[in-house]
Amino acid sequence: xxxxxxxxxxxxxxxxxxxxxxxxxxxxxxxxxxxxxxxxxxxxxxxxxxxxxxxxxxxxxxxxxxxxxxxxxxxxxxxxxxxxxxxxxxxxxxxxxxxxxxxxxxxxxxxxxxxxxxxxxxxxxxxxxxxxxxxxxxxxxxxxxxxxxxxxxxxxxxxxxxxxxxxxxxxxxxxxxxxxxxxxxxxxxxxxxxxxxxxxxxxxxxxxxxxxxxxxxxxxxxxxxxxxxxxxxxxxxxxxxxxxxxxxxxxxxxxxxxxxxxxxxxxxxxxxx
Amino acid sequence: xxxxxxxxxxxxxxxxxxxxxxxxxxxxxxxxxxxxxxxxxxxxxxxxxxxxxxxxxxxxxxxxxxxxxxxxxxxxxxxxxxxxxxxxxxxxxxxxxxxxxxxxxxxxxxxxxxxxxxxxxxxxxxxxxxxxxxxxxxxxxxxxxxxxxxxxxxxxxxxxxxxxxxxxxxxxxxxxxx
Numbered sequence: 001x002x003x004x005x006x007x008x009x010x011x012x013x014x015x016x017x018x019x020x021x022x023x024x025x026x027x028x029x030x031x032x033x034x035x036x037x038x039x040x041x042x043x044x045x046x047x048x049x050x051x052x053x054x055x056x057x058x059x060x061x062x063x064x065x066x067x068x069x070x071x072x073x074x075x076x077x078x079x080x081x082x083x084x085x086x087x088x089x090x091x092x093x094x095x096x097x098x099x100x101x102x103x104x105x106x107x108x109x110x111x112x113x114x115x116x117x118x119x120x121x122x123x124x125x126x127x128x129x130x131x132x133x134x135x136x137x138x139x140x141x142x143x144x145x146x147x148x149x150x151x152x153x154x155x156x157x158x159x160x161x162x163x164x165x166x167x168x169x170x171x172x173x174x175x176x177x178x179x180x181x182x183x184x185x186x187x188x189x190x191x192x193x194x195x196x197x198x199x200x201x202x203x204x205x206x207x208x209x210x211x212x213x214x215x216x217x218x219x220x221x222x223x224x225x226x227x228x229x230x231x232x233x234x235x236x237x238x239x240x241x242x243x244x245x246x247x248x249x250x251x252x253x254x255x256x257x258x259x260x261x262x263x264x265x266x267x268x269x270x271x272x273x
Numbered sequence: 274x275x276x277x278x279x280x281x282x283x284x285x286x287x288x289x290x291x292x293x294x295x296x297x298x299x300x301x302x303x304x305x306x307x308x309x310x311x312x313x314x315x316x317x318x319x320x321x322x323x324x325x326x327x328x329x330x331x332x333x334x335x336x337x338x339x340x341x342x343x344x345x346x347x348x349x350x351x352x353x354x355x356x357x358x359x360x361x362x363x364x365x366x367x368x369x370x371x372x373x374x375x376x377x378x379x380x381x382x383x384x385x386x387x388x389x390x391x392x393x394x395x396x397x398x399x400x401x402x403x404x405x406x407x408x409x410x411x412x413x414x415x416x417x418x419x420x421x422x423x424x425x426x427x428x429x430x431x432x433x434x435x436x437x438x439x440x441x442x443x444x445x446x447x448x449x450x451x
């Protein structure tokens with residue numbers, strides 16, 4: 001009991017304290033980079049384009065999120081009308097968060113830390129996206145910061161499906177495994193910037209998907225809303241046991257270039273459908 | 274009476290090292306984290322007495338573990354072992370210099386990379402080009418961080434008065450010392 005309590009204290013208390021301890025200094029560095037250095041660069045270039053571009057990029061990213069959210073809701077309404085099975089829609093909101101650091105102090109795990117926490121409505125398990133696609137989910141939360149586990153991490157699992165060309169094919173679903181792990185659960189030493197292709201396992205053995213097929217979230221894991229882009233299929237092959245098919249997936253999002261992410265924050269304690 | 278400001282200076286240096294190590298992300302050319310925390314702890318292992326050196330190792334290890342998502346006492350254990358090695362080599366490392374920082378930093382970084390990956394569960398084959406690139410990069414990064422870290426720590430010590438210069442110890446005033 002004592003050892004379990006000590007471990008929980010370490011996991012929750014000490015780690016949250018350490019993140020909160022660094023938060024003011026990292027925020028200050030981020031503020032400096034965004035305001036002072038951007039303005040300095042614009043002075044050097046004798047124009048204000050740098051600051052304007054940054055502002056416009058953020059606005060465009062927010063608008064893209066709104067549009068994709070609206071599209072997803074429209075599709076959901078159409079499905080509900082067809083099925084005549086109405087469910088109450090849980091209200092949700094997007095929380096924009098700046099990326100403070102990547103990989104923490106060790107770079108062992110594929111994770112990022114963002115400058116939004118429980119005080120901003122972020123909860124453990126909330127999905128994280130950018131306009132290009134899914135980034136990951138919130139693994140740990142403190143008052144002002146959150147740790148995001150990327151989908152490229154070997155510990156990440158996402159329930160997804162393929163965007164099949166015709167309705168005759170039916171829905172083809174699988175489980176997405178993060179890169180870096182080998183069959184049999186024997187991970188090799190990996191480099192943070194090297195993204196091993198993700199593995200989509202347990203696909204139907206009889207369906208041979210075409211390369212560049214879009215892989216989207218299925219919504220079955222109740223973590224990510226349905227229909228969000230994850231990546232693109234490279235190739236597929238039968239698994240050694242012959243019972244299912246495995247595919248390699250390239251993520252749609254460039255994890256090394258993330259600057260601002262969007263966290264889906266739900267209200268009322270339930271996930272958005 | 275002169276107050277001992279070793280602990281505040283150590284605390285500030287470790288905090289600064291934590292911010293730098295956390296915010297500087299890996300890249301194509303440096304695919305490992307720059308281990309500023311361990312290098313600062315290493316400096317205090319070389320220059321401070323037992324209790325302060327041990328405290329620096331524990332603080333640095335705890336910060337690395339908590340901010341890096343590592344299992345408890347992973348880096349703390351490594352730094353305590355590193356202190357044992359440094360203590361054994363004390364006769365060779367009689368003072369902290371930039372050169373000793375480069376050499377010790379390179380060795381420390383390589384050892385820490387291996388220790389961390391094995392402790393954290395990445396127990397796959399130690400061979401392969403990726404693994405060799407990782408270890409080689411960690412040695413190079415450790416050498417650079419070791420030199421820079423020792424230089425900054427030496428400067429901080431002199432500015433804060435934690436270490437008296439040799440000239441002062443000989444009771445010579447600055448104007449007369451060579």
